Amino acid sequence: MPQSLSNLLAIDNSELSDRDAFDPILDLDTRLFIDPHLLKHCDVPEFEASYGKLQKHFLSIGKLLAASDKEGDVFWNSADHLMQWREVKGLCIGYSSSGTSGSGIGPALRRRLLSTAKLIISKGRNDPELFELVGMFEEDFGPDRISDMTANIIRDDIEIFTKRVFDDMDVDLESYLNFDEEKELPINPYTGELLYLIPKFLLRDLPVALDWSHYDTIAANNKILRDNLNALIGYTWREATHSLKKDELKTYILKYPELIDDLVRQYAAKDANPYDFSSDRSGEYIWYPVTQKITKENPLELNLPSHPMISDVETMVLKICEKFKSLVEYNGLSELLYSSDGSAKHEKAAQLLFYGVAESYCESNNVLISRESDSGRGPVDFKFGTNMENSVLVEIKKSTNTSGLKKGIEKQLPEYMKSEKSKVGIYLVIDVGFTKAAIDRLNEINGMINGAAIKILHVDGNPKASASRL
Numbered sequence: 001m002p003q004s005l006s007n008l009l010a011i012d013n014s015e016l017s018d019r020d021a022f023d024p025i026l027d028l029d030t031r032l033f034i035d036p037h038l039l040k041h042c043d044v045p046e047f048e049a050s051y052g053k054l055q056k057h058f059l060s061i062g063k064l065l066a067a068s069d070k071e072g073d074v075f076w077n078s079a080d081h082l083m084q085w086r087e088v089k090g091l092c093i094g095y096s097s098s099g100t101s102g103s104g105i106g107p108a109l110r111r112r113l114l115s116t117a118k119l120i121i122s123k124g125r126n127d128p129e130l131f132e133l134v135g136m137f138e139e140d141f142g143p144d145r146i147s148d149m150t151a152n153i154i155r156d157d158i159e160i161f162t163k164r165v166f167d168d169m170d171v172d173l174e175s176y177l178n179f180d181e182e183k184e185l186p187i188n189p190y191t192g193e194l195l196y197l198i199p200k201f202l203l204r205d206l207p208v209a210l211d212w213s214h215y216d217t218i219a220a221n222n223k224i225l226r227d228n229l230n231a232l233i234g235y236t237w238r239e240a241t242h243s244l245k246k247d248e249l250k251t252y253i254l255k256y257p258e259l260i261d262d263l264v265r266q267y268a269a270k271d272a273n274p275y276d277f278s279s280d281r282s283g284e285y286i287w288y289p290v291t292q293k294i295t296k297e298n299p300l301e302l303n304l305p306s307h308p309m310i311s312d313v314e315t316m317v318l319k320i321c322e323k324f325k326s327l328v329e330y331n332g333l334s335e336l337l338y339s340s341d342g343s344a345k346h347e348k349a350a351q352l353l354f355y356g357v358a359e360s361y362c363e364s365n366n367v368l369i370s371r372e373s374d375s376g377r378g379p380v381d382f383k384f385g386t387n388m389e390n391s392v393l394v395e396i397k398k399s400t401n402t403s404g405l406k407k408g409i410e411k412q413l414p415e416y417m418k419s420e421k422s423k424v425g426i427y428l429v430i431d432v433g434f435t436k437a438a439i440d441r442l443n444e445i446n447g448m449i450n451g452a453a454i455k456i457l458h459v460d461g462n463p464k465a466s467a468s469r470l
Contacts, residue, residue, distance in 0.1 A: 001027075001359050001360065001362075001363045002025050002027060002028050002288060002355070002356065002359060003025065003026050003027055003190070004023050004024065004025050004026065004288060004289075005023055005024050005026060005195075006023045007292075008026060008176055008177075008189070009169075009171050009173070009176050009177075010176075011169070011171060013289070015169055015171075016165070016197070017200065019165045019168055019169075020044050020199045020200060020201060021161075021165045021197045021198070021199060021200065022093075022197065022198050022199070022200045022203060024091075024092035024093070024195075024197070024198075025092060025285075025288055026092060026188050026189070026190050026191075026195075027190040027191070028092075029092055029093055029094045029095070030092060030093050030284050030285055031093070031094065031095060031205065031282070031284050031348070032093050032203040032204065032205055032275055032284055032285070033093060033094065033143040033144065033146065033147035033203065033204060033205070033206075033207055034091075034093070034146075034147040034150045034151050034198060034202050034203065035146070035147075035150075035202060035203070035204045035207040035208055035209075035274075036051070036054055036132045036146065036149075036150040036207070036209075037132065037207065037208040037209065037267070037270065037272065038201060038202050038203075038204070038208075038272050038274055039051040039054060039150070039154070039202065040272065041272035042199065042201055042202060042272075044161065044199045044201060046157050046158075046160045046161040046164065047154070047157050047161065047199065047202070049157075050154045050157050053153060053154060053157075054128075054150065054153050054154065055128040057082065057153050058128035058129075058130075058131040058132075059126070059128050060082060061079045061082050061083060061117070061131070062117070062121055062126045062128065063126075064076070064078050064079035064082070065079050065114065065117055065118045065121050066121050066126065068118065071111070071114075071115070076114065079114055080110055080111075080114060083105070083110050083113065083114065084105070084110070085105045085145075085148055085149045085152040085153075086105070086148070086152065087148050088148060088151040088152060088155055088158070088196070089191075089193045089194070090188060090191075090193040090194040090195050090196045091151060091158075091196050091198060092188070092195075093147065093198070093203070094144045094147065094148075095142075095143075095144040105145055105148065105149070109140055109141065109145075112138060112139075113134060113138060113141070116134065116137070116138055116250065117130065117131070117134070119254055120253075120254065120260060123254065123257040123260065124257065125257060125260045125261070125264075127260075127264045129264050129267055129268055130260070130264065131149075132146070132207075132209050132267070133209045133263060133264070133267055135207070135209055135210055136209060136210065136241060136246070136249065136263075137246045137247070137249045137250035137253060138246060138250070139246050139247070142210070143206055143207050143210060146207045146209065146210075147207070158196050158197075158198065159183070159185065159196070161197060161198075161199065162185060162195070162196050162197040163184065163185065165197050166186065166197075173186060177189065177195070180194055200274060200275070200277065201274045202274065203274055203275045204273075204274060204275045205275055205281065205282040205284060208267070208270050208273075209267060210241075212236065212237040212238040212241055213236070213238055214236050214238055214239075215236070216236050216237045216238060216266055217235055217236050218230070218233075218234075218235060218236060218237060218240070218259070218262060219262055219266070220256070220258050220259060220262050221258065222258060225256060225258060229252070229256065229259070232252070233249070233252060237263065237266070240252075279339065279340040280336075281339045281340070281345065282345065282346060282348070282349065283336060283337075283345040283346065283348060283349025283350075283352060283353070284348075284349075284352070286336060287336060287349070287352040287353045287355075287356050288352075288356060290333070290336060290353075290356070291353060291355075291356025291357050291360060292356070292360065294327055294331060294333060294357070295356075295357055295360035295361060296360075298323070298327060298331060300319065300320070300323050300361045302316050302319065302320070302361060302362075302367075303316075304316050304367060308390060309390060310389070310390040310392075310423050310424060312390075313367075313384060313385050313390050313391070313392050313424075314392050314424045316367065316384075317384045317392045317394065317424075317426060318426065318455070318457075320357070320358050320361050320362070321394070321426060321428060321457050322457075323357070323361070324353075324354055324357050324358070324428075324459070325457065325459045325460075327357060328353075328430075328459050328460070328461050329459065329460050329461075329464075332464075333353060333357075334460075334461045334462070334463060334464060335463075336349065336353055337349060337350055337353070337430065337432055337461045338432075338463060342463075344398065344400060344432040344433065347396070347397065347398040347401060347430075350396055350398055350430045350461070351381055351396050354381075354382070354394075354396055354428065355369075355382070358382065358384075358394075362384070367384060367385075368383070368384065368385055369382060369383070369384050370382065370383040381393075381394055381395050381396045382394040382395075382396075383420060383422070385422075389421065389423075390423075391420060391421075391422045391424075392422065392424045392425070392426065393413065393416055393417055393420060393422045393424070393425045393426070394425070394426045394428055395408055395412065395413045395416070395425065395426070395427055395428065396428045396430065397427070397428070397429055397430070398429075398430050398432055399429055399430060399431045399432055399433060399434030399438070399439075399461075400432055400433060400434065405429070405438075405442070406442075406445065408427065409427050409442060409445050409454065409456070410445060413425045413427060413454060414454070417454075423453055424453045424454075424455075425453065425454040425455070426454070426455050426456075426457060427442075427454055427455065427456045427457070428457050428459060429442060429456060429457070429458050429459065430459050430461045431458060431459060431460050431461050431462060432461045432462065433462060439458050442456050442458075443456055
């Protein structure tokens with residue numbers, strides 16, 4: 001069952017948030033990332049010098065690359081050593097699909113990064129911010145690796161912050177956690193790794209370097225160049241990052257060095273806006289406290305025999321799905337499917353809501369639930385059961401996922417069922433604004449599937465009027 005640190009320690013979440021610390025979910029990574037841009041404005045004592053440390057590190061790499069004559073010489077190898085950023089385990093954030101283990105930065109990616117940096121430096125540009133921006137034009141360098149890169153360089157600051165927060169809390173920590181004797185840091189009981197705490201102020205769902213808006217106008221000083229670029233890549237950096245492949249964008253940046261200056265200037269001037277946990281625009285965190293609360297207030301009795309048949313598991317899973325449907329449609333859970341501006345959140349938000357509800361109801365019934373089980377042909381959303389023969393798969397799709405909706409029912413779920421040797425599948429369609437005719441069409445498709453025992457369940461997730469307006 002997902003467990004937050006505050007829940008494990010039997011304390012209120014405010015004990016951590018009042019100390020600026022993110023309350024991690026210990027057995028499941030939250031898809032948030034440390035953003036180096038936020039370090040520049042961080043006033044948490046342990047991190048006041050962190051951005052300077054980050055820039056000094058990048059400047060050292062730049063100087064080594066500037067002195068290097070070829071790949072593999074002593075300067076190149078020294079720069080490569082400074083870029084050996086491995087995943088900092090124990091942060092409980094990132095992109096891993098299950099558990100809390102992600103990936104670092106391997107030698108092939110480092111070679112590409114160093115080559116790109118060397119080319120940029122050869123154009124007379126050596127701004128340390130370029131290393132923060134490299135994810136814009138380098139494949140396989142996304143938010144998780146930007147986060148890993150930053151965490152590696154400021155690891156000591158993270159450790160000091162973690163110790164201070166734990167020392168400040170009036171909790172007998174050793175009653176709940178084991179400690180590493182050498183590091184004097186707690187150990188995550190679910191992973192066996194050191195447990196680090198991060199200031200909430202340093203976290204975003206997408207680092208600033210990758211999050212450009214239509215206000216970020218490309219403002220190259222040369223008008224002829226600007227007009228030519230506008231015709232090729234658009235008027236804003238957002239258009240450029242959306243319309244061009246990363247290698248194409250890199251080609252333009254290297255061809256027109258003035259773009260580098262413009263990019264760095266605008267990036268450095270961006271406001272520091274950490275993740276807003278109250279609105280939770282990506283649905284990455286609020287699902288946990290809400291589903292913990294709502295399932296306690298709305299208990300569900302489940303009965304599963306000690307040696308269940310597939311029909312028993314199917315009945316139980318359908319009961320959970322129906323309860324989830326009821327919580328969404330009549331108990332306000334639908335509110336978490338939307339951002340504050342009224343737009344529907346990513347499909348992952350709905351999946352996490354279901355996970356929180358289903359896991360809470362399964363825990364006391366000794367029923368296995370596996371989020372994003374890897375079947376060998378891609379991840380299915382959820383798998384219930386006590387073994388392969390009586391497992392039931394649940395795939396969740398948002399109604400606005402027009403490309404995936406038909407594919408999911410006709411191809412994906414049947415393939416997952418074959419791979420997992422599962423005899424029953426449930427296709428949970430979260431309606432956040434789709435026509436009834438489309439839902440009827442899904443039921444028609446279901447009836448045409450040869451030999452696949454798949455049921456479609458429609459959940460009305462559309463915003464509901466408050467009771468005072470009814």
